[in-house]
Amino acid sequence: MASTEAARKGTSIMRKPIIAGNWKMNKTPSQTVKLVEEIKALVKNARCEVVVCPTQTCLFAAREALMGSNDISLGAQNMFFEEKGAFTGEVSYESLLELGVKYVILGHSERRQFFAETDETVNKKVLKAIEKKLIPIVCVGESLTQKQQGVTEEVVRMQTRIALSGVSAGSVEDVVIAYEPIWAIGTGMTATSSEANDTIRRIRGAVTEMYTPEAAQKVRILYGGSMNAGNARELLSTSDIDGGLIGGASLKSEDFAQIVGSLN
Ligand code: PGA
Secondary structure: OHHHHHHHHOOOOOOOOEEEEEOOOOOOHHHHHHHHHHHHHHOOOOOOEEEEEOOHHHHHHHHHHHOOOOOEEEEEOOOOOOOOOOOOOOOOHHHHHHOOOOEEEEOOHHHHHHOOOOHHHHHHHHHHHHHOOOEEEEEEOOOHHHHHOOOHHHHHHHHHHHHOOOOOOOOHHHOEEEEOOHHHOOOOOOOOHHHHHHHHHHHHHHHHHHOOHHHHHHOEEEEEOOOOOOOHHHHHOOOOOOEEEEOHHHHOHHHHHHHHHOOO
16 A cells, blocks of 8 residues: 555655545534444545544534444544633533544634634644644635735745644644635635645645655645545545545535545
8 A cells, every 4th residue: 555655646755645524514413423324334444544524513423423433533623722711612622632533624714714713823723733642634725816816825835834833843744734725615616636736736845945855745735625526536646635625525425435435
């Protein structure tokens, strides 16, 4: 397996791909159990890491439904950086850890847009997640206006640099980055594979500047934004896209399984 993936990426460094489902604010606990069970039945011996990220209130149900599966990991959609206290409505890393959560999505554009997340709060969360041994999936991406203004590279570089500020050289390879152009999220407008791959190479370039080329080669960078069963194979066959963060298509078990299968 190591050699196949190394060959796929054309490098001596192996980056195990990740397919993560971001369920957003969808599914009740009972519906979560049903979807997890369907996915469990369809996804076996995947050649990538498979992650499902239900809503916070459904994590317990998802964990119970995932029992006995070594194929699928649990992820959360957000986390606060303080341990506990007067932070009404927030979710602590301790709770996530106790629920068996392994990954946590941080700085999703919907959280930046609707819940006032900033590059600085994302950075605090990234540092705390690493300290607590949760794997952050840090989202970066430009808006349609920024794309039209031709500043995509500047935007993703800045978001990446701030998100990783203070992350040690020894820890950076455990961070996962998701490039999610905002104009492609939930719109059906996917970035072309070369467009997405090119921006991801620039994000990797920003990581290289902060660390070393070797460290940057180990960081997994996913693409997200209308990835689906029809376009996944092409996006995932590029040199630098190391998996997907899937929204809408992750709510349909067969589509999600097909995306996972496109890496086989
Ligand atoms: P989408 O969402 O696949 O529905 O575009 C991706 C995301 O927001 O993570």
